[in-house]
Amino acid sequence: MIIKLSIVIGCGYFIYLKLIENEQLKFAVFYQNLIENNVFTFKNNVILLLFTFFNWFFEISKWHSLISSISNYSLKKASVQSFASLTTSLITPNRIGEYGAKALYFEKNQRNKILGLNLVGNFYQMLMTLIFGVIGFSYFVFQQNVEIDFKQIIIVLLIGVLVITALFFAAKHFKLSKSYFKKTRAFIKEIPQKINIKVSLFSFLRFVIFSHQFYLLLLIFKVDISYFDAISAITSVYLIASIIPMLSLFDVVLKGTVAIWIFSFFYTEPLTILSITSIMWILNFVLPAIIGSYFVLTFKPNFTK
Helix, strand or coil: CCCHHHHHHHHCCCCCCHHHHHCCCCHHHHHHHHHHHCCCCHHHHHHHHHHHHHHHHHHHHHHHHHCCCCCCHHHHHHHHHHHHHHHHHHHCCCHHHHHHHHEEEEECHHHHHHHHHHHHHHHHHHHHHHHHHHHHHHHHHHHHHHCCCHHHHHHHHHHHHHHHHHHHHHHHHHCHHHHHHHHHHHHHCCCCCCHHHHHHHHHHHHHHHHHHHHHHHHHHCCCCCHHHHHHHHHHHHHHHCCCCCCEHHHHHHHHHHHHHHHHHHHCCCHHHHHHHHHHHHCCCCCCCCHHHHHHHCCCCCCCCC
């Protein structure tokens, strides 16, 4: 019980710090900006919350599809696991705590499979971010004539290749590579193609939903920008933010910083962009984390073999 309370209190404390003690965007300034732009209308609230609902509905549906490959689990159980794991993972780098949190809901002999299924689900979501992000960023760079230092990009890629090569040879030296890749390939083959298609579809729908929720907020704040420019900028923000490892709780800071740079090409006020990224974070992370806090507190670990 102490561990569960620590997770919930820690999550709540960091959310408080991010909202109230945020040096990047003071809460009073943030609130005043929302009032001035008439964000809190009934129509806006309903539409924004609908976006959040469907965002998490497809996330839960994605997880439900994956664990259904093991046994006949209900959508309710998938919902509990998704919300609780979000709360647990919010204060961990790149939400890595999500893997362990979900695994605890299952029997010990199933936990390795659960870790793999969670990895598959996140892989499809990242794939959508990469595909649309690369397309959007390419359009953005072409339209805005952004100057890119290709020398730095080449250096980063070379470092990445060297690291991957070093890891490969290290694994080979310790005789881990063959057995690991065989197990990974066998595990992926065990997942029915139908489930892979469903998970990829849900990942696509999630990306469309939260990117257009961002676009709706641009309209609410009366940002003068065309649809294609807005979508290219939004997908670019998510692409850049997703490839930078960071404490998940401060994801809003990262996205805010990246978004300010991207939208500066469209002469958008930094305060507006910071307000939008903060609202996105509150709607899609803080609210679900509050729901997940209840499930963390009522969680009973599965000790069966």
